[in-house]
Amino acid sequence: MPAPPRPIRRDPEALFKAAREGDRTALARMLSVIERGGEDARTVGRLAFVESGGGYAVGLTGAPGAGKSTLTDRLIATIRQGGGEVGVLAVDPSSPYSGGAILGDRVRMQDHALDAGVFIRSMASRGHLGGLSLATREAIRALEAVGLPLVLVETVGVGQVEVEIAGAADTTVVVVNPGWGDAVQANKAGLLEIADVFVINKADRDGVRETEQDLRRMLEMSAPSAWTPPIVSCVAATGSNVEEVWAAIESHRAAQEGDGSLVQRRERRLEEELREIVLRRLEVQAWARLKDDRYQELLADLLERRVDPYTAAAALTEGD
Amino acid sequence: MPAPPRPIRRDPEALFKAAREGDRTALARMLSVIERGGEDARTVGRLAFVESGGGYAVGLTGAPGAGKSTLTDRLIATIRQGGGEVGVLAVDPSSPYSGGAILGDRVRMQDHALDAGVFIRSMASRGHLGGLSLATREAIRALEAVGLPLVLVETVGVGQVEVEIAGAADTTVVVVNPGWGDAVQANKAGLLEIADVFVINKADRDGVRETEQDLRRMLEMSAPSAWTPPIVSCVAATGSNVEEVWAAIESHRAAQEGDGSLVQRRERRLEEELREIVLRRLEVQAWARLKDDRYQELLADLLERRVDPYTAAAALTEGD
Numbered sequence: 001m002p003a004p005p006r007p008i009r010r011d012p013e014a015l016f017k018a019a020r021e022g023d024r025t026a027l028a029r030m031l032s033v034i035e036r037g038g039e040d041a042r043t044v045g046r047l048a049f050v051e052s053g054g055g056y057a058v059g060l061t062g063a064p065g066a067g068k069s070t071l072t073d074r075l076i077a078t079i080r081q082g083g084g085e086v087g088v089l090a091v092d093p094s095s096p097y098s099g100g101a102i103l104g105d106r107v108r109m110q111d112h113a114l115d116a117g118v119f120i121r122s123m124a125s126r127g128h129l130g131g132l133s134l135a136t137r138e139a140i141r142a143l144e145a146v147g148l149p150l151v152l153v154e155t156v157g158v159g160q161v162e163v164e165i166a167g168a169a170d171t172t173v174v175v176v177n178p179g180w181g182d183a184v185q186a187n188k189a190g191l192l193e194i195a196d197v198f199v200i201n202k203a204d205r206d207g208v209r210e211t212e213q214d215l216r217r218m219l220e221m222s223a224p225s226a227w228t229p230p231i232v233s234c235v236a237a238t239g240s241n242v243e244e245v246w247a248a249i250e251s252h253r254a255a256q257e258g259d260g261s262l263v264q265r266r267e268r269r270l271e272e273e274l275r276e277i278v279l280r281r282l283e284v285q286a287w288a289r290l291k292d293d294r295y296q297e298l299l300a301d302l303l304e305r306r307v308d309p310y311t312a313a314a315a316l317t318e319g320d
Numbered sequence: 321m322p323a324p325p326r327p328i329r330r331d332p333e334a335l336f337k338a339a340r341e342g343d344r345t346a347l348a349r350m351l352s353v354i355e356r357g358g359e360d361a362r363t364v365g366r367l368a369f370v371e372s373g374g375g376y377a378v379g380l381t382g383a384p385g386a387g388k389s390t391l392t393d394r395l396i397a398t399i400r401q402g403g404g405e406v407g408v409l410a411v412d413p414s415s416p417y418s419g420g421a422i423l424g425d426r427v428r429m430q431d432h433a434l435d436a437g438v439f440i441r442s443m444a445s446r447g448h449l450g451g452l453s454l455a456t457r458e459a460i461r462a463l464e465a466v467g468l469p470l471v472l473v474e475t476v477g478v479g480q481v482e483v484e485i486a487g488a489a490d491t492t493v494v495v496v497n498p499g500w501g502d503a504v505q506a507n508k509a510g511l512l513e514i515a516d517v518f519v520i521n522k523a524d525r526d527g528v529r530e531t532e533q534d535l536r537r538m539l540e541m542s543a544p545s546a547w548t549p550p551i552v553s554c555v556a557a558t559g560s561n562v563e564e565v566w567a568a569i570e571s572h573r574a575a576q577e578g579d580g581s582l583v584q585r586r587e588r589r590l591e592e593e594l595r596e597i598v599l600r601r602l603e604v605q606a607w608a609r610l611k612d613d614r615y616q617e618l619l620a621d622l623l624e625r626r627v628d629p630y631t632a633a634a635a636l637t638e639g640d
Contacts, residue, residue, distance in 0.1 A: 042630050049628035267623050274622055275610070277633035282602050285637065290595070302594055303587050308369035310362050313597035317605065 012043040019146045020051075024119060027146055031121050034138045037131065045138045048145035053266075055144035057151045058249055059169030061162050061191070066175045067201040071236040071245070072154045076118055078246045084150055087143035090122040091136055091165050092156040119148060133164045134280075137273055140168070167194040168269060170262060171252045173245070175199045176215070178207035192218055195229045197248045203233035203241070227255055290316070332363040339466045340371075344439060347466055351441050354458045357451065365458045368465035373586075375464035377471045378569055379489030381482050381511070386495045387521040391556040391565070392474045396438055398566045404470055407463035410442040411456055411485050412476040439468060453484045454600075457593055460488070487514040488589060490582060491572045493565070495519045496535070498527035512538055515549045517568045523553035523561070547575055610636070 010018070010026070012033060018026035030048075033040045058075075060068050072088060079086045123132065123139060136153065143151045153169055155162040166172050174195040198215050200208055215231050230248045234241035256262035289295075298315055301307040307315075330338070330346070332353060338346035350368075353360045378395075380388050392408060399406045443452065443459060456473065463471045473489055475482040486492050494515040518535050520528055535551050550568045554561035576582035609615075618635055621627040627635075 045630060046628045050625055053625060270622055270629065271619060274619065274629045274632055274636075275607070277629050278606060278610070278636050279603055281633055281637040282606055283599055286598060286602055287595070290598070299591060299594065302590055305370055305373060308366045309590065309594045309597050310365060312594055313601055316594075316598050317601040 012040045016044055016047045030142055031139055035123055035135055048142045051145035052141035055149050055151055057140050057153060057169040059153045059166035059172040060175060061155045061166035062175030066177050067236045068154050068175050071175060071201055072152055074236050074239050074242040075246055078243055079150060080117055085117040085148055087148040087151045088120040089139055089153045092124045133161060136165050137168050163194055171196045171249050173197045173199055175201050177202045178205045178211050192222055196252045198229050198231040199245050200233040201236050204235050208233055332360045336364055336367045350462055351459050355443055355455055368462045371465035372461035375469050375471055377460050377473060377489040379473045379486035379492040380495060381475045381486035382495030386497050387556045388474050388495050391495060391521055392472055394556050394559050394562040395566055398563055399470060400437055405437040405468055407468040407471045408440040409459055409473045412444045456485050457488050483514055491516045491569050493517045493519055495521050497522045498525045498531050512542055516572045518549050518551040519565050520553040521556050524555050528553055
């Protein structure tokens with residue numbers, strides 16, 4: 001008789017334990033649990049939180065087509081050459097697909113899938129956008145908790161959510177191309193705010209110097225701070241100068257570890273996360289309460305234009 | 321002796337009254353008041369709300385460089401040829417500039433600035449992004465309240481905020497170009513959700529047919545609904561086929577007015593606005609409360625990793 005099949009679903013504690021012992025299938029399932037949310041996600045999150053904090057997370061963001069996946073792929077190779085293990089989260093807030101599926105131009109990364117020192121997972125939007133931002137933070141902690149010393153977080157676009165996700169890392173790399181123009185123009189301020197390292201990828205094209213000058217001008221106009229983001233040119237497709245990109249990331253890490261700002265940055269981020277979760281809970285509680293008669297009355301008044309939305313909102317929240 | 325100078329600052333009631341009587345400077349100031357927020361904005365908003373609802377708002381969105389400003393400019397001309405007056409809001413969530421300044425490629429629109437039947441105003445981010453989305457709704461109502469029967473709302477990019485702002489209109493036009501690829505890829509789902517009319521601008525370039533097929537495929541895959549967004553090609557730069565774009569907008573308007581879905585859409589939007597304002601008020605109230613000792617204790621526990629953020633958030637909100 002064949003052996004009985006392994007149980008497909010394990011309780012979150014068992015999943016966490018197995019993942020900690022090196023079971024990568026358990027780790028993948030744990031990330032699915034986190035992505036889905038709910039009670040099991042809370043349990044896994046609690047267990048991972050206590051064991052996290054020992055790793056280092058690098059975020060990569062930039063316009064679609066900037067070559068983030070190729071650069072991520074090269075950085076994985078650089079890290080592996082140094083002997084370190086690495087976890088990679090490929091986050092796509094606009095995609096409903098996730099889990100095992102590595103999408104489109106990420107196929108390249110699958111070369112590393114046979115390497116036991118590399119764990120790659122894509123995460124996509126399940127429901128609310130902000131939820132993905134919170135889920136990514138938990139996923140980073142899960143990877144840290146199972147002992148991965150480095151986590152690369154690649155996001156797909158340069159929208160607000162992508163910027164939030166990338167900005168949740170310890171070092172944030174903003175990838176641009178020579179002649180970065182229209183596509184990024186609309187979000188330059190947001191990118192400048194989160195960038196610790198600028199990478200001009202596809203630097204074999206025309207316009208590298210102009211792009212570098214453009215970035216420098218932007219940096220000069222911004223508020224002075226202890227760290228000035230270096231601007232590194234590379235050609236990820238050929239691997240040219242990718243080691244300098246990694247060196248810039250390591251310099252930023254060393255600077256932050258040296259002056260204590262890493263601890264401050266993590267504490268600030270954790271407080272922000274707490275506040276966001278508090279807000280989400282309040283939201284859920286508020287919507288539950290808004291089903292009541294008082295809400296229905298005010299809504300009817302609003303739709304008849306007897307009351308404006310701000311006055312109605314004030315009436316609904318005045319008891320708080 | 322010269323006459324005493326006119327008072328520069330008028331109270332919100334006087335501003336609203338003057339704007340209603342056709343004073344465009346007063347209208348511009350009223351929009352500044354709305355943009356700034358605060359008590360005066362509430363007063364103006366209350367007055368405008370009661371008088372609003374008689375106009376029609378058309379939102380235009382699409383990737384930077386898609387030609388939205390040029391198309392908007394042409395649509396203004398088309399509307400003016402029909403004899404109607406029109407208000408235009410050019411919304412840029414990423415820019416700190418606003419007010420009278422018409423930015424960059426919007427200079428062209430200034431040709432219409434001498435036309436008393438056209439009122440153009442740019443709005444930009446003052447503080448929180450979501451705030452601009454709410455402020456835009458109030459600005460649309462202000463333009464309606466002073467008697468402008470049509471309002472065009474042009475947003476700058478295709479990020480989440482831009483999509484929200486454009487989606488607050490009665491008809492939303494999504495502008496793409498032949499070969500719309502990477503730049504929009506990341507946000508196709510979001511655009512599909514809000515589009516009532518697709519415009520392929522710069523249709524004198526290669527790839528119009530492929531882009532149309534691509535859009536059709538997307539539309540076929542999406543949930544069936546009463547209205548199927550038409551796909552109209554044009555060359556805004558020359559004015560070619562822009563009248564067909566306007567005709568498509570008017571068809572959508574007629575369809576919505578005919579089957580009663582416009583009323584439903586506006587009611588749903590108003591309820592969403594109410595909920596968003598309620599949430600913002602709860603947020604402000606929550607942060608005020610979070611200064612207390614209990615919060616500081618839990619925050620210290622969190623930073624020492626004695627408690628995870630979700631458990632801490634539950635403890636902070638359990639009394640609600």
